[in-house]
Amino acid sequence: MTKSSPERPLSPHLQVYRWPVTMLTSITHRFTGIGLGLGFLLLACWLVALSLGEGPYEAVQAFHRSFIGRFLLLGFSWAVIFHLFNGIRHLFWDAGMGFEKETADRTGWVVLALSVVVTLALWWIAYPMGGL
Amino acid sequence: MKTATKKQRGLGAAKQGVHHFWAQRMTAVALVPLVLWFIYSIMQVVGAPYLVALDYMKEPHRVVLMVLLIWASMSHLRIGLSEVVEDYVPDHGMNAAAKMLVTFFCALIGVTCLYAILRIAFVA
Ligand code: HEM
Numbered sequence: 001m002t003k004s005s006p007e008r009p010l011s012p013h014l015q016v017y018r019w020p021v022t023m024l025t026s027i028t029h030r031f032t033g034i035g036l037g038l039g040f041l042l043l044a045c046w047l048v049a050l051s052l053g054e055g056p057y058e059a060v061q062a063f064h065r066s067f068i069g070r071f072l073l074l075g076f077s078w079a080v081i082f083h084l085f086n087g088i089r090h091l092f093w094d095a096g097m098g099f100e101k102e103t104a105d106r107t108g109w110v111v112l113a114l115s116v117v118v119t120l121a122l123w124w125i126a127y128p129m130g131g132l
Numbered sequence: 133m134k135t136a137t138k139k140q141r142g143l144g145a146a147k148q149g150v151h152h153f154w155a156q157r158m159t160a161v162a163l164v165p166l167v168l169w170f171i172y173s174i175m176q177v178v179g180a181p182y183l184v185a186l187d188y189m190k191e192p193h194r195v196v197l198m199v200l201l202i203w204a205s206m207s208h209l210r211i212g213l214s215e216v217v218e219d220y221v222p223d224h225g226m227n228a229a230a231k232m233l234v235t236f237f238c239a240l241i242g243v244t245c246l247y248a249i250l251r252i253a254f255v256a
Contacts, residue, residue: 030216037209040241047248050189051256054182061179084167087160094157122171126178 021108028112029086032079039076077122082115152211159208166201173197186256195253199246206242210235 046064049056063069089107092098098107173194177185188194213234221227 033209033212034216036205037213037237040205040209040245044241044244044248047189047245047252050182050185051248051251053256057182057185080167080171084164088164091157091160091164122175126175129175129178 020105021112022104025086025089025108025111029083029090032083032086035075035079036083039072039079042072042076074119074123078115078119081119081122082111085111085115152214156208156211156215159204159211162200162204163208166197166204169197170201186252189249189252190256192253195249198249202242202245202249206238210238213238 046060049060064073089098089111093104098104173188177188180188189198214231217227217230217234221230
């Protein structure tokens, strides 16, 4: 019996394994999809408050301005924008376009970067509008 | 030996697969313009006082688009979450129960939003 020599490579080395960007965007699509479902609770609260009157509406607005409220809204807005961009990427794949490895890697990075940039830009515009 | 193949043979397909796949894509396509419109609209009423927001959401075309947004989103969410359940809940009973929960959640959120939108349009 020969023991495997230590020079032989062990595979795969999970600690040094770099996640391909396509894997990252795939799990993020699922994560943001679930998050959006929960985010609709925020939308439901806002709509119900608006339908009930000024008191409830102001209470919800005050919550949105709180630290937790802003944190949730920031997460929700990024989730919407990421899922929208990456969803469009999915639809192109379904139509048979852009599924080659290099293209899928490149669009993955584009979607990730663009979702962050667009979210920050929208907050930058919205921030002075409502003290949000 | 009872292999996985042997266990499922004869049971047939789940039947709903293609239908769900297609419905998920159809709602996704509808959601692209609806969500773009939603982002644009929300940006108009961020931090708005009560009466301004109310007048804005009362606008007939916004009422219609909001109803479409909620409807498409909840159909899409129901299929999406069912797919997640399908992946992570192997037990037959638990799987059915989780999907039922998903359906109830989507129906509850959807109908609550629709009620509020109509109330905003016709009552508030
Ligand atoms: C903005 C427009 C949207 C587009 C273009 C879009 C697109 C898609 C696509 C193509 C899929 C299938 C992904 C796959 O096959 O792995 C998907 C999954 C999903 N979407 Fe959306 N979606 C949109 C909005 C939404 C909204 C508003 C919600 C929540 C209410 C949502 C929740 C989900 C969930 C939970 C899944 C399942 C995730 C999974 O199976 O991994 N999506 N979306």
